[in-house]
Amino acid sequence: MEKTTHSAAAKGMSRRTFLTGAALASAGAAMAGLAGCAGSGQPTSAKADAEPKTDGAADAATSQSGAASSTTAASFANQIAIAAVPVAEAGEAAKECDYLVIGGGNCGMMSAAHAGAEGLKTILLEKATVTGGSSVGTEVTQGYSDCKIMQECVNDPEVINMSQQTGTPNDIFTYFMMHNSWEANAELVSNFVHNNHRFHDFLYEEGAYPMMLLPSLDAPTGGIMYKGQGIGAFEVMQKAAEKYGVEILTNSPATALVMDGDAVVGAMAALDGGDPVYVKAKAVFVGTGGFSNNEEMIAHYMPGWGEIAWKNDAHIPHDGDGIRMLLGAGAVESDMSLAQPSASSVEGVTWDSAIDKAAREPYLWVNAIGARLGNEKWNVMDTMYKVGIKENDFTYFNVIDSAAVERMATQALMTNARTVLGSMDPVPEMADELEKGVKAGTVFKGDTLADLAKAAGIDPEGLAATVEEYNAMAKAGEDTKFFKDPAALFPIEEGPFYAFRLIPSWYSTLNGVKINGRIEVVDADGYAIPGLYAGGLDSGEFYKDNYNHGFSGGCSGYSYFTGYFAVDNVKDYIAGL
Secondary structure (H helix, E strand, O other): OOOOOOOOOOOOOOOOOOOOHHHHHHHHHHHOOOOOOOOOOEOOOOOOOOOOOOEHHHHHHHHOOOOOOOOOOOOHHHHHOOOOEEHHHOOOEEEEEEEEEEOOOHHHHHHHHHHHHOOOOEEEEOOOOOOOHHHHHOOOEEEOOOOHHHHHOOOOOOOEEOOOOOOOHHHHHHHHHHHOOOOOOHHHHHHHHHHHHHHHHHHHHOOOOEEEEEEOOOOOOEEEEEOOHHHHHHHHHHHHHHHOOOEEEOOOOEEEEEEEOOEEEEEEEOHHHOOOEEEEEEEEEEOOOOOOOOHHHHHHHOOOOOOEOOOOOOOOOOOOHHHHHHHHOOOOEOOOOOEEEEEEEEOOOOOOOHHHHHHOOOOEEEOOOOOEOOOOOOOOHHHHHHHHHOOOOOOEEEEEOHHHHHHHHHOOOOOOOOOOOOOOOOOOOHHHHHHHHHHHOOOEEEOOHHHHHHHHOOOHHHHHHHHHHHHHHHHHOOOOOOOOOHHHOOOOOOOOEEEEEEEEEEEEEOOOEEEOOOOEEEOOOOOEEEEEEEOHHHEEOOOOOOOOOOOOOHHHHHHHHHHHHHHHHHHHHHHOO
16 A cells, blocks of 8 residues: 555657547546535634634535536535535544645646655645646746756756756846736735745756757746656755655545645545545645546636647546645635636637647738737747637637648748747658648638638628738838748738638636645635645646746756755744644
């Protein structure tokens, strides 16, 4: 039962695999039987001289009035919450520890390893049969010039070095806050900026080594790609956790948090797949990876969004159970409508295929009424994502002509929509592939613009007027309306014409419940729930407006940070018990 399992995160799988919506079908059972899952009377953090709350999940709904309403009086959050178990009903403790970590991916394993190194008796529960989580999808992790790796490895000839001096803490903090409309938790962002080097230094000291040092696309930050990428860094974390005596239990899902009054004191867990038993702890950290595979939560929080791009989420149980347990302990939702964007996609088309590439080339982007949507020449994938997500039907169209088809067949592509490691080589078979798409219904074609508009469902008069205006600017060599790069400014005039219908795709859900700058889970009034911490995709208040790919490596960096930094605060909390 207690045998530790090293990450077996599908090293042979292609990163180019694309998961269609059908790949999420296996998650449908995750929400079965939830009505009545959440009980009333869930304790939340008690503040000094105040009466305790009695329905934390319902308070969450009140504070999140923008969420979709339920058909009953109870909020959606209240419906899906997994009620915490009062300690008096938990039974005798089957195991005891200082620190209980729920989730064995990037976030949880980093937390467990650091806790072990700090001398905390630590248990990690992983519901899957292997550890690793989304580490298989991790590429670059954000890092700054104060990291030992950035300082000591820049001259190693075996390390590809494209790095540059990163900005000051002021520069980085201001950049990130601006890109989140100054709505992110300022203390959380500040702590991330000041402590970023610490988790990288920990990895480095435990044996992780870079294969590449990179700048961010447009932020005053840098990035580190470790040898073995995310899997390589994860294996270092797990070896460190084992070295420092962390007990790692796979096939052992937590089923509910346990509370003593307003404090979390452990969790019920099905150890080795058995009946749930009480695992007692002085503090609990939840980092289970979000809710990418929970169809009901996706439908509620992210209605109308497109397919999930490959981040291994179809192969691991990211079904929102960590968030649901947190809600049952009095936590509140945090902007769960946000996801980590992966540009836009044509539904039913394989990732990185000819059609997939052509669909995101910066030609003419219009909506269903034929209006142009802005400057098509972009350099980070979240731009495309937000172009689509702002439309009423979550879609837009890319319109090209036959000259563009020839251009893509013979010249380097203008855009690399997927990954810094992808190819921008010409696609000689582009014309044939587009014709296959027309027959399959994934590409629209018309001998005239009017024919194309009818085939694609675009307003023909609107499209004609937009193309006329656009062509005039293209021939003049200057986009005086949206200031598109002239290098990507081509008239749309040579038939037959083609169009692609694009919908936003995404890598993972992004936010869970509200936390404060100390990684503590907070209740509806903003007070910390004693003994409860959450990180990575189970937590929120870091990303509030947008996941900006110009701030490269932010998602994995945030996961590492929350796992690592929580331990500092857990030590303080335990010392005060």
